[in-house]
Amino acid sequence: MEERLIWRKQDIALxxxxxxxxxxxxxxxxxILPRAADAVRKAGSRV
Amino acid sequence: xxxxxxxxxxxxxxxxxxxxxxxEYEEDVQHxxxxxxxxxxxxxxxxxxxxxxxxxxxxxxxxxxxxxxxxHGMNRDIAHNFLFMLDVKETGGEGGVFTGLIPHLIxxxxxxxxxxxxxxxxxxxxxxxxxxxxIVAYMSHPDDPAVVLDEQVLYPRNATWVTTGATTVRWDxxxxxxxxxxxxxxxxx
Numbered sequence: 001m002e003e004r005l006i007w008r009k010q011d012i013a014l015x016x017x018x019x020x021x022x023x024x025x026x027x028x029x030x031x032i033l034p035r036a037a038d039a040v041r042k043a044g045s046r047v
Numbered sequence: 048x049x050x051x052x053x054x055x056x057x058x059x060x061x062x063x064x065x066x067x068x069x070x071e072y073e074e075d076v077q078h079x080x081x082x083x084x085x086x087x088x089x090x091x092x093x094x095x096x097x098x099x100x101x102x103x104x105x106x107x108x109x110x111x112x113x114x115x116x117x118x119h120g121m122n123r124d125i126a127h128n129f130l131f132m133l134d135v136k137e138t139g140g141e142g143g144v145f146t147g148l149i150p151h152l153i154x155x156x157x158x159x160x161x162x163x164x165x166x167x168x169x170x171x172x173x174x175x176x177x178x179x180x181x182i183v184a185y186m187s188h189p190d191d192p193a194v195v196l197d198e199q200v201l202y203p204r205n206a207t208w209v210t211t212g213a214t215t216v217r218w219d220x221x222x223x224x225x226x227x228x229x230x231x232x233x234x235x236x
Contacts, residue, residue: 003171005199007119008124011155014129014132014151016150021150025211026211028227029212032186034214037216043218044221
């Protein structure tokens with residue numbers, strides 16, 4: 001069932017965005033990515 | 048139940064049935080949505096459209112109760128090309144957060160499912176030992192149109208996601224690149 005959590009090449013289309021990131025999006029990424037990294041690191045320590 | 052408990056009490060019987068059908072036949076449903084010609088001009092196409100209509104409505108009338116981190120994986124047949132497009136280096140170690148990347152759009156004609164547990168995603172990502180894994184991370188918004196389904200979170204079909212940044216980390220010794228994403232749009236084709 002977890003295969004539904006994985007994008008394969010044929011599942012999606014990728015293209016360059018026709019815009020630049022807003023400051024709000026950039027700031028949000030700066031907040032979210034360290035939290036995501038912590039979550040992955042902690043998950044790895046449980047393995 | 049994940050912390051993103053969704054409001055599903057408003058769903059009617061047909062919408063609940065559609066969610067149960069999706070739970071059972073997710074792979075087939077996604078395959079058809081991503082390859083719509085498969086069902087074009089067939090007897091089943093009408094029933095499929097009705098089913099999808101109920102599922103779309105179920106999502107449109109649901110909402111997450113709070114924000115939370117969600118994860119989705121990139122298969123190895125696309126992961127390295129994806130990093131090349133974003134100009135993200137596979138450093139193999141732990142790094143800082145980069146938000147100066149040229150943003151890219153990811154469009155999925157199917158429904159997007161996330162897990163709140165990155166371990167669930169990473170364990171299912173194929174790859175040889177020590178090969179860099181690539182996952183995306185999304186921070187859900189309260190009121191996002193989404194439904195919790197079997198410990199996962201289901202988002203609308205035809206969603207377009209925009210990449211916002213990247214960081215690298217190690218998961219049990221395996222290098223992982225995490226790409227931040229935001230929803231840039233969703234809806235019917």
